[in-house]
Amino acid sequence: xxxxxxxxxxxxxxxxxxxxxxxxxxxxxxxxxxxxxxxxxxxxxxxxxxxxxxxxxxxxxxxxxxxxxxxxxxxxxxxxxxxxxxxxxxxxxxxxxxxxxxxxxxxxxxxxxxxxxxxxx
Numbered sequence: 001x002x003x004x005x006x007x008x009x010x011x012x013x014x015x016x017x018x019x020x021x022x023x024x025x026x027x028x029x030x031x032x033x034x035x036x037x038x039x040x041x042x043x044x045x046x047x048x049x050x051x052x053x054x055x056x057x058x059x060x061x062x063x064x065x066x067x068x069x070x071x072x073x074x075x076x077x078x079x080x081x082x083x084x085x086x087x088x089x090x091x092x093x094x095x096x097x098x099x100x101x102x103x104x105x106x107x108x109x110x111x112x113x114x115x116x117x118x119x120x121x
Contacts, residue, residue, distance in 0.1 A: 024035035068099035072110040082113025 014032050021028060021035035028038040066076035083090065099106045
């Protein structure tokens with residue numbers, strides 16, 4: 001069986017890791033083993049960060065819609081319940097955009113939601 005020399009494969013693998021680690025502090029960008037550990041750690045945070053981003057945006061949309069609801073004299077939960085009863089299917093992203101850019105349009109949505117809510121006894 002012939003002897004295997006790694007040659008360019010080994011160099012390419014190391015070069016790829018060190019390129020990904022450029023910009024890290026001290027040995028983490030210079031030495032392969034430290035760079036490899038830091039790149040793995042960074043990839044782990046990048047993965048979880050992509051999941052957190054979705055949560056954070058949804059939270060932001062809810063805060064924006066809630067603030068616009070308060071200005072129109074209704075709570076966020078009552079507004080969402082009213083929209084559901086009125087069969088208006090807009091997601092929170094769209095509602096937040098309307099609340100920020102079209103106050104009159106949002107006010108009309110609030111009116112429709114209030115009309116759909118059952119009257120309190």
